[in-house]
Amino acid sequence: MCWSGIPHVCRNVAWKILSRYLPLMADRREMMLKKKRQEYFNLVDQYYETRKQAIHADTYHQIHIDIPRMSPLIPLFQQELVQEIFERILYIWAIRHPASGYVQGINDLVTPFFVVFITEYIPLDIRTYKVNSLPESAIQNLEADSFWCFSKLLDGIQDNYTFAQPGIQKQVNTLKDLMMRINSELHQHLTSNHVEYLQFAFRWMNNLLMREMSLMCVIRLWDTYLCESEGFASFHLYVCAALLNKFSSELLQEKDFQGLMLFLKNLPTQHWNDDDVRFLLADAYRLKFAFADAPSHLKE
Structure with missing residues (x-):
């Protein structure tokens, strides 16, 4: 049913299921989401400060300069909070995948997940929406869910981003x-x-x-x-x-x-x-x- 296009009101949940992030059994989803979201922020606590270390400086610098170039015509992605979210997602992914690390271009692959998942909290037209007006818990959920589904996608095409691609x-x-x-x-x-x-x-x-x-x-x-x-x-x-x-x-x-x-x-x-x-x-x-x-x- 989803192959032919997913209705807007269903896409948020459908993508999480199709990404193998949400379990098929509905009664297990809330527990799993709580666990995975906490796991993501444990990774942030563990690794994000390492961006200041010399060994990781180049990775963080490349991410930092790429993010503002992302979808420049969509105001949503020019918001400081949104750029910080993307920086964390990409940096944590790069640190956990040293065989490839960060490669220019993968920053684009977070955006569809972010846009689809933010519509759980706001109306369809998200281009100018101020993300910092969302509750902190919603922002954290959005960031964690985007990270895990983005990671699932890259698991299937990681050879695209290892040395010499x-x-x-x-x-x-x-x-x-x-x-x-x-x-x-x-x-x-x-x-x-x-x-x-x-x-x-x-x-x-x-x-x-x-x-x-x-x-x-x-x-x-x-x-x-x-x-x-x-x-x-x-x-x-x-x-x-x-x-x-x-x-x-x-x-x-x-x-x-x-x-x-x-x-x-x-x-x-x-x-x-x-x-x-x-x-x-x-x-x-x-x-x-x-x-x-x-x-x-x-x-x-």
Whole structure:
């Protein structure tokens, strides 16, 4: 039911269940939430002060300068309290995952959870809402819940953020292979104009298309990702392939490297709505069904 889009009034709870954060049994949820929220703030008490240590200074500095750049057109994310929340979430995650640490781009991946979970406490239009007007307990719950669900997401794609980001390298190569099979004409056009997939698709994998679509479209996209097995890894590839395929005719009209790259880095998706995302997901599912387990002769 959630694959096709989650109603706003249900999304807060549904995402927590689909993230494997909330248990399925309703009578266990309150106890589990209390335990996990306390566990998070125990981690904050244990680790957050270490940001002042020289060994962690670079990590904290990078997070500190990245946060103000996040969703600059949405006033919610420019509030000092919200930026402090994001700093804590990202720093605690980085300290607990030394194999990868903080990597630019993962700060974007907290925002959908934060926006979805804050709607438990305030109306739908959260763009200018003053978060410091919420009760302290609500702010703490929002921070802890966002941390754990963000962590669950990254558990499935952590190879994307370890040294040299091998997960992303593999995904980009797989996307290239997919496009050779799905749309050989477009693939050949990109190749003949010396466009490397890594030059545009790295961001698509690193930020899960958050720079390519509006936040509300990304939230709709994640409704489906959370329902798919390895949604943020394998299914995301088919969504990227569907996105590239959708703009095939426009890309084929571009006759040089500069024009192609300009289009690929500024896709005309700024006015997309739920219907556009729904059609993209349907096309991605069709591609997955056709090519996920296809024998190699289909490359022909």
